[in-house]
Amino acid sequence: MKTIIKKTRFAILFVLVFFHTALWAQQSYKLSGTPNITIAGTSTMHDWTMTSKQATSQAQFEMDAAGQLSKVNSIVVTIPAESLKSGKGAMDKNAYNALKTDKNKDIRFQLTSATVNGGNIVAEGTLTIAGSSKPTELTVTAKPEANGIRFQGTKKIKMTEFNVEPPSFMFGSVKTGDEITITFDITLSNK
Numbered sequence: 342m343k344t345i346i347k348k349t350r351f352a353i354l355f356v357l358v359f360f361h362t363a364l365w366a367q368q369s370y371k372l373s374g375t376p377n378i379t380i381a382g383t384s385t386m387h388d389w390t391m392t393s394k395q396a397t398s399q400a401q402f403e404m405d406a407a408g409q410l411s412k413v414n415s416i417v418v419t420i421p422a423e424s425l426k427s428g429k430g431a432m433d434k435n436a437y438n439a440l441k442t443d444k445n446k447d448i449r450f451q452l453t454s455a456t457v458n459g460g461n462i463v464a465e466g467t468l469t470i471a472g473s474s475k476p477t478e479l480t481v482t483a484k485p486e487a488n489g490i491r492f493q494g495t496k497k498i499k500m501t502e503f504n505v506e507p508p509s510f511m512f513g514s515v516k517t518g519d520e521i522t523i524t525f526d527i528t529l530s531n532k
Contacts, residue, residue: 370400373489373530378420383518384510391436395424400452400529402490410483410490413455413462418527420448422471435508439500445472450479460484462492470503489530496523 376396382389400416422442427433440448452466453476460483468477481494499519500507507517 368402368404368531370398370402370489370529370531372396372398373528373532376525376527378425378527379524380425380521381524382521384515386510386515389427389432389517391425391427391433393420393424393426396420396527398527398529402529408485410457410460410462410485412457413452413464416450416452416455416464416466418450418525422446422448431510432508435510439471439505439508441471441505445470450477457483468498468503471505473503473505475502486528489528489532491526491528493526494524497521498523 375394376398378393378396380391396418398416398418401414402410403412403414405411422440422445423433423437425433425436427436447469449469450466451469452464454465456463462479462481462483464479464481466477466479467474477496477498479494479496481492484491484493497520500521501519507519509516
């Protein structure tokens with residue numbers, strides 16, 4: 342009888358320790374601070390940029406014993422399309438028309454898999470722009486900071502890959518280039 346009680350106690354203790362370790366290793370993270378997302382492109386007149394300081398994000402990461410990111414289990418980043426601003430009202434309006442923001446309010450990235458190698462992450466996921474979704478690979482740097490983990494990266498894409506017609510201005514005399522560069526700098530925290 343004493344042996345059964347000891348084995349039961351050991352089993353309960355093992356389950357509690359394992360459960361606690363699993364909870365400690367995987368933590369939920371949310372956006373912390375102000376994100377910085379920039380889209381840059383060219384036109385027949387001049388280069389242009391649009392910037393957003395708004396986003397939402399939810400993620401689950403695992404950290405190793407040294408406090409370094411060891412695994413990315415999930416991440417979703419959503420940017421309100423109309424939060425992108427160029428500082429020029431007419432340009433913004435043309436961009437929102439091209440992005441079809443009347444029907445597609447957000448730009449979104451949802452992770453499907455990730456490989457972590459030190460402070461570098463190769464993230465595979467689905468990028469949705471103007472209602473069109475495509476598989477996308479992002480190379481991201483991750484740096485632990487006092488207020489969370491800072492993620493930075495750059496990705497070049499073509500607007501037409503997402504069924505976005507590059508905007509034109511002044512009755513088509515000024516046209517934007519198809520290729521754009523998306524740059525992001527966000528910090529996620531478990532606090």
